[in-house]
Amino acid sequence: MVKSLAGTVLVAAAAASLMAAPAAASAESSGLTATTASAQLIRTKVYFGRCRDTCQIKVRIRNVSRTNIFDVRLNARLRINGRNVGTCYDHVGSIRAKKTKWAACTVRSRSLSNAYNRYLDGVADFNQYTNTTVNYRYYR
Template sequence: MIRSLVGTFLVAAAATSLMAVPAGATSSTAGATAVTVTAKPHLIRSKIQFGRCGHTCRIKVRIKNISRTTVVNVRLKARLKINGRHVGTCYDNVGTIRARKARWASCTVRSRSLSRAYDRYLARRSDFNQHVFTTTYYRYYR
């Protein structure tokens, strides 16, 4: 059976007439909605490296499968921010990662806003602080 990364959200309404509250005790959740969240298992870890970053930025990510199951259909999305501003997004299809193994993924960001940020840095008008947010999508056998 193949499971995807999408988590399951269960919402149960708390009925005050059905709740058992001891005598003399007050219930802080009376009349509120109880929410039970079942999130996806986190089966992978990642480590980010930068290459040279100028008018184009090369982003390398090491994705390690920390579970005992094979992870299939692994895809990477990397969002690059320079000085807190979003300058580009890149994607990579990694493939299958066997249990306890690691694979490298890399992608390149090329955009007009990245080029403008680098030009401002060369003209000494701003800094060039790089930050990458990565999201990894995958499926696993269960």
């Protein structure tokens, strides 16, 4: 049996569906069964490489479980001063049990370049923040 999880997105979706159903009777009447989200099998840590007019995002992905995970994909959304300036994607592959892999992607966009130019002109700050989502599948 193959299971599929999507980082924090699955946890938020499961929590929202559980809050939307106030009683078990409403879940039974619609034919749905209420389930909780399972534990996440990975831990991530984000590092920034060179971040000027292009920004390199590096992510360390650790498999903390005893199962091998495969089809691992990274989605990263870069925000500068609270504004979304671009996204990037990377296909990592498979990660064996208790092992670590690195993923990296580069954001190149006009809005990132404009934000950096405003920083060089002294008009605005250059506070960078990244939201990352790691999707993966595993055998159970």
